Amino acid sequence: xxxxxxxxxxIVTGIGGFLEAGSLATSAQAGAQFGYQLxxxxxxxxxxxxxxxxxxxxxxxxxxxxxxxxxxERFGFGYFSLPLVAGVVVSFLVxxxxxxxxGVALQLVTGISYRWxxxxxxxxxxxxxxxxNFGIVEKGTGLLGLVSLVFLFAALKLHPxxxxxxxxxxxxxxxxxxxxYWFGAVSILGASISPYLFFFYSSGAVEDDWKEEDLPIxxxxxxxxxxxxxxxxxxxxxTAALVFFPRGIEVARYEELAMLVAQPFPRFGFALFVxxxxxxxxxxxxxxALTIAYLAAQGWGIPWSENQKPAExxxxxxxxxxxxxxxxxxxxxxxxxKLTNLSMAVTAASLPVSVLPLLVLLNDRQLMGEHRNRxxxxxxxxxxxxxxxxxxFVSIPLAFLGGx
Amino acid sequence: xxxxxxxxxxxxxxxFRREIGRVDGIVLEVEPGAPPRVAWLEAGGxxxxxxxxxxxxxxxxxLRRRWGARQTEPARLPWSAVASTEDGLRVTVDADRTxxxxxxxxxxxxxxxxxxxxxxxx
Numbered sequence: 001x002x003x004x005x006x007x008x009x010x011i012v013t014g015i016g017g018f019l020e021a022g023s024l025a026t027s028a029q030a031g032a033q034f035g036y037q038l039x040x041x042x043x044x045x046x047x048x049x050x051x052x053x054x055x056x057x058x059x060x061x062x063x064x065x066x067x068x069x070x071x072x073e074r075f076g077f078g079y080f081s082l083p084l085v086a087g088v089v090v091s092f093l094v095x096x097x098x099x100x101x102x103g104v105a106l107q108l109v110t111g112i113s114y115r116w117x118x119x120x121x122x123x124x125x126x127x128x129x130x131x132x133n134f135g136i137v138e139k140g141t142g143l144l145g146l147v148s149l150v151f152l153f154a155a156l157k158l159h160p161x162x163x164x165x166x167x168x169x170x171x172x173x174x175x176x177x178x179x180x181y182w183f184g185a186v187s188i189l190g191a192s193i194s195p196y197l198f199f200f201y202s203s204g205a206v207e208d209d210w211k212e213e214d215l216p217i218x219x220x221x222x223x224x225x226x227x228x229x230x231x232x233x234x235x236x237x238x239t240a241a242l243v244f245f246p247r248g249i250e251v252a253r254y255e256e257l258a259m260l261v262a263q264p265f266p267r268f269g270f271a272l273f274v275x276x277x278x279x280x281x282x283x284x285x286x287x288x289a290l291t292i293a294y295l296a297a298q299g300w301g302i303p304w305s306e307n308q309k310p311a312e313x314x315x316x317x318x319x320x321x322x323x324x325x326x327x328x329x330x331x332x333x334x335x336x337x338k339l340t341n342l343s344m345a346v347t348a349a350s351l352p353v354s355v356l357p358l359l360v361l362l363n364d365r366q367l368m369g370e371h372r373n374r375x376x377x378x379x380x381x382x383x384x385x386x387x388x389x390x391x392x393f394v395s396i397p398l399a400f401l402g403g404x
Numbered sequence: 405x406x407x408x409x410x411x412x413x414x415x416x417x418x419x420f421r422r423e424i425g426r427v428d429g430i431v432l433e434v435e436p437g438a439p440p441r442v443a444w445l446e447a448g449g450x451x452x453x454x455x456x457x458x459x460x461x462x463x464x465x466x467l468r469r470r471w472g473a474r475q476t477e478p479a480r481l482p483w484s485a486v487a488s489t490e491d492g493l494r495v496t497v498d499a500d501r502t503x504x505x506x507x508x509x510x511x512x513x514x515x516x517x518x519x520x521x522x523x524x525x526x
Contacts, residue, residue, distance in 0.1 A: 077426075303423045311523045
């Protein structure tokens with residue numbers, strides 16, 4: 001019974017915790033500009049994420065090491081400094097963007113600018129980490145994040161063309177606006193396959209003390225939780241394809257996204273949208289700040305755990321505190337949508353340094369024993385690695401050409 | 405045991421199994437007529453950054469000097485103190501008495517304990 005509950009919670013938090021500023025903005029922009037045509041990027045991103053999350057969870061369970069710890073031990077500090085610096089910089093940008101967008105949700109209700117809201121939101125996120133524990137951060141925000149299912153109901157209410165949606169799941173070249181189209185694809189992939197997700201997930205497996213008998217739970221949570229979560233992102237694209245695309249509206253600000261839910265549900269859609277935007281981005285901010293602290297602490301061998309009081313792990317707690325202190329300054333100084341687009345492109349560029357080591361680690365006989373990768377897992381990881389290397393070279397140029 | 409593969413970057417635990425840090429550097433002792441032997445393990449300080457980039461190591465050292473660091477030198481633990489090499493290294497020292505924990509203890513006392521809900525006294 002306990003296992004069933006764990007699986008259920010894992011799937012539910014996977015769904016509720018999936019949507020955040022990056023996936024919301026990139027899916028909505030893609031739907032608004034290209035209809036269903038970029039669905040394939042979301043499907044590809046979801047499949048890649050499922051493979052990476054399952055692999056990092058399995059690595060943590062079997063080796064008793066998080067991804068960051070295993071990279072440092074297997075490749076040494078010289079190499080580890082690359083994913084460390086890239087991970088901290090990218091996560092900081094994404095954290096600032098999540099704070100700004102949570103601020104936008106509060107701005108929609110109060111009329112007070114997100115620039116001011118970024119600071120109390122950061123204080124709230126810091127307090128959640130300072131006073132809470134891992135379960136509250138992950139499961140609490142994931143469960144509340146289920147309000148993002150409003151995009152599923154909005155899409156169903158608008159009666160999408162399922163045939164055209166299925167056709168969009170297959171990659172196709174654009175007829176015009178090529179740079180914007182490919183930038184959209186790259187941003188979607190960056191938003192879907194954020195390295196912070198698998199650094200966070202593997203740390204969670206250690207925090208929750210998963211054992212080898214929990215490997216099936218890891219597989220199910222990764223597959224169904226991330227799969228259904230990505231399904232919500234696809235529904236954002238669908239609503240944007242039905243609400244914005246026919247009218248030629250291109251998304252220029254987060255506030256405009258309220259129409260996606262307000263049109264199918266005129267009475268309470270706006271309120272649900274504000275809740276979904278605020279809760280999901282706030283939850284993501286807490287998880288990202290925690291990931292920055294995980295990365296730094298695990299790399300240096302500093303004692304870490306969100307399940308201990310801050311006084312037990314002073315340096316670990318002060319790393320996420322510093323992140324919450326500095327990120328609102330960036331959030332207040334920039335346009336949320338531009339910051340999100342830039343951080344998604346940078347995330348996509350940073351993928352190889354975190355993804356490539358997984359291929360070696362998952363095949364390490366000493367580390368993984370009988371649970372090391374088999375042929376299908378290796379083929380999937382090689383394909384993702386090739387894609388990550390391509391993204392490294394194209395994402396930043398496309399951000400300039402395609403309007404990042 | 406291979407020094408670089410099995411020792412370098414391993415997790416260091418103290419005699420009470422508390423995490424001290426990682427093996428950031430290894431000091432070898434060379435005596436005439438004898439093979440080199442591991443004399444010390446280094447943890448903390450700018451040792452790790454030196455392995456990644458000399459520029460970053462210099463930046464690290466400058467920051468430590470600028471901000472009145474508690475710990476400018478790495479902790480040096482004698483190889484003779486290594487009690488176990490299973491799942492990282494366990495050394496027979498008290499972590500709190502090594503320079504590796506100087507920052508942790510200073511920050512706990514002077515910063516974290518002054519913030520509400522830090523769990524002081526637990």
